[in-house]
Amino acid sequence: MSHTDDLTEVLIGLGVEVHKVHGDEINGRCPVHHLAKGRESTRYSWYLNSDSGLWYCFSCGGRGNLSHLISLLTNDPSALWSVQSHLIHSGIRRLTEVEQEVSVYREPVDWVHYAKFAPLPDKVLSLRRLDRDTTTRYGIRWDTDNKATVIPIVSPLGELWGWQLKKHGWVRKQPEGVHKGDTLFGVERAFGSVGLLLESPLDVVRFHSVYGGDEVSAVASFGANVSETQARLLADRFDGLIIAFDNDHAGSMETSRLARALPSFRKRVKFWRYTDSDIKDLGDMNDFQIMDGLDKVSVIRV
Secondary structure: OOHHHHHHHHHHHOOOOEEEEEOOEEEEOOOOHHHHHOOOOOOOOEEEEOOOOOEEEOOOOOEEOHHHHHHHHOOOOOHHHHHHHHHHHHHHHHHHOOOOOOOOOOOOOOHHHHOOOEOOOHHHHHHHOOOHHHHHHOOOEEEOOOOEEEEEEEOOOOOEEEEEEEEOOEEEEEOOOOOHHHOOEOHHHOOOOEEEEEOOHHHHHHHHHHOOOOOEEEEEOOOOOOOHHHHHHHHHHOOEEEEOOOOOHHHHHHHHHHHHHOOOOOOOEEEOOOOOOOOOOHHHOOHHHHHHHHHOOEEOOO
16 A cells, blocks of 8 residues: 555545545545635545645645645644554555565656756757747757657646657657546646647647747647546636647547537637648647637637
8 A cells, every 4th residue: 555545545534535546646526625615616626746745726726735734624633643643654564564576677757857858959949939948848858869859747736747758650658657648738837717728748838939928828638539537627727718639630520529528618618710721730830820820719619
C-alpha cells in the first residue's frame, strides 16, 4: 500500500468522495464546495497532491494545504495529529514488511531531470513560428539524441507525470504507462474564463505566441479523442469553450460528438471556422489568420 493509498483511506474516513487516484494525484468531489457556493459539488473537480498536501477545486476555486483541509472538515483539534500519526505508522509498516521487491531502475520523472533536455532549437522555433519565451513557459524542450520535441505531461495541479517525445511519424512516452487522458496540456496555467480546445500541445504554444489577452486560455487534448476526465476538466475550469480541432475528418467527427456530449457552459460552446480548406490546424496559420479566426468563432448548433 502506497503513501497515496494511505492518504486516500484517511480522506475517505473524513467523508471525502474519492473518484480516482493517479500517481500522487487524488481526484474527487470537492468536500468544501458548499462553503464557497452554498451547495454540494456535483462534479469531480477537486485534486489533492499526496506529496505536498496541496489541494485545489477547479469548480469553486477553493485551495489550501492538508492541515487547512482537515480543519475545514472537522472540529476535532486532534484530527490532524490522528491523520499524521496514521500516515507515519503506515510508512513504518511498509518499511518493515518482509516481502522482497525486485528492484527495477526507472528514469526519475521530475522537473529536475526534465530540465536536462535542451531548449528548442532556433530552427524549430522559426519553422513552427513559436515565441521562445512562450515555449519556455509551457515547458517545451528538445531531445538532442532523438532529434525530437519533448512535451511535458502535467497534472491539473502542476505535477510532472511524464513527457512525450515527438517527431514526424514517431511518438514515445516516458514513463510508458502515463495516461494523457487524465489531464489537458496547459490546464495548470489556464486562467482565462474561455477555453480554446486544440489537439496539439504545440498549437497551444503557437496560439499564445500570438494572443496576449487574458480571456481565452488554450489547452490541448493530445489528439482528436477527448476522454470523460478531460471533458469534466473543461467543464469545471471554463465558463465558455471554443473547439478548434484539426480541419480534417477526425477533427470534424470529434467536434460533432463533443457538441452533443459536453455539459452546458455559461458562455456557451463555440467552434473555430476554417475558411481555407488548405489549412489543417492553427499551426498552419499566420498571426493575422489566428486573430481573425478568434474573432469569427461560431455557436455550435446541434
